[in-house]
Amino acid sequence: MGVHFLAMKPAPFAYHAPTSIDEAVALLREHGDEAKPLAGGQSLVPLMNFRLARPAHLVDLNRVAELAYIRSEDGAVRIGAMTRQREIERSALIAERWPLLTGATRHIGHVHIRNRGTVGGSLAHADPAAELPAVMVVLNAEVLARGSRGERTLTAQDFFVSHYATALEPDELLTEVRIPDLPPQTGWAFEELSRRHGDFALVGVAALVTLDPGGSILEAPLAIAGGGPTPIRASGAEAMLAGQRPSEALFRAAGERASRELDPDSDVHASAEYRREVAAVLTRRALVRATAGLSASAA
Numbered sequence: 309m310g311v312h313f314l315a316m317k318p319a320p321f322a323y324h325a326p327t328s329i330d331e332a333v334a335l336l337r338e339h340g341d342e343a344k345p346l347a348g349g350q351s352l353v354p355l356m357n358f359r360l361a362r363p364a365h366l367v368d369l370n371r372v373a374e375l376a377y378i379r380s381e382d383g384a385v386r387i388g389a390m391t392r393q394r395e396i397e398r399s400a401l402i403a404e405r406w407p408l409l410t411g412a413t414r415h416i417g418h419v420h421i422r423n424r425g426t427v428g429g430s431l432a433h434a435d436p437a438a439e440l441p442a443v444m445v446v447l448n449a450e451v452l453a454r455g456s457r458g459e460r461t462l463t464a465q466d467f468f469v470s471h472y473a474t475a476l477e478p479d480e481l482l483t484e485v486r487i488p489d490l491p492p493q494t495g496w497a498f499e500e501l502s503r504r505h506g507d508f509a510l511v512g513v514a515a516l517v518t519l520d521p522g523g524s525i526l527e528a529p530l531a532i533a534g535g536g537p538t539p540i541r542a543s544g545a546e547a548m549l550a551g552q553r554p555s556e557a558l559f560r561a562a563g564e565r566a567s568r569e570l571d572p573d574s575d576v577h578a579s580a581e582y583r584r585e586v587a588a589v590l591t592r593r594a595l596v597r598a599t600a601g602l603s604a605s606a607a
Contacts, residue, residue, distance in 0.1 A: 347428055397413045434470075452484040497594040512534060
């Protein structure tokens with residue numbers, strides 16, 4: 309008995325291969341909602357093959373060399389939108405000064421995915437369960453967008469609008485991400501639960517903890533992936549932590565507080581209640597890990 313496979317192909321589209329940002333923006337302006345930028349293609353191409361996305365015009369950014377870089381300037385790192393995720397993972401600069409970004413990137417899919425996937429593509433796709441959006445929110449990153457009316461800067465918090473939706477206009481490109489330096493005495497952790505290695509997270513937690521000279525928590529930014537339509541900044545839990553001495557009991561309470569700030573979906577993978585329970589546990593674990601090497605040197 310033969311086995312039959314359903315071959316999926318994208319709907320017809322016109323292909324454009326600009327070599328500059330200005331040329332790409334001009335194409336997006338010309339074709340409006342009918343155009344879609346192509347970065348790494350790890351999300352868009354499968355959607356096109358299943359005909360869940362049907363752009364009439366595909367604007368391939370892979371020849372725009374000016375969009376791929378990692379630069380340290382003026383107390384921040386600047387990352388071009390077409391920088392591959394694998395480059396982030398391998399960067400000694402990122403590992404030394406923004407290790408949370410390195411650690412979270414290693415959770416993205418598998419190596420062959422990270423070889424093609426881009427920083428800008430992941431952010432513009434805006435999957436609320438993805439790692440990089442949550443990390444950019446907790447790192448207080450800024451996103452640069454360029455369109456026909458010029459360039460503007462958005463905070464990562466404002467950039468993500470809803471499920472798979474951002475503040476980008478149809479003729480705008482995400483061109484760069486800027487991440488400020490971390491304060492001294494800052495620890496980090498990224499915790500994630502997925503059904504299998506490489507799957508999208510059911511829940512992910514990005515945490516930073518900064519201690520003051522006396523060993524109390526100065527600030528503890530928390531962002532949760534998979535907890536709502538965008539990465540969720542757990543501001544209530546952050547307020548609970550500020551000014552307190554690190555402890556297991558405090559971190560457990562903060563995890564429970566963070567879980568109550570979420571609005572997760574129920575789907576075939578997990579219920580909303582389960583996601584809240586996981587978020588509480590992962591938040592506690594992340595806070596413990598983030599402070600593990602800090603208390604002794606700060607006391």
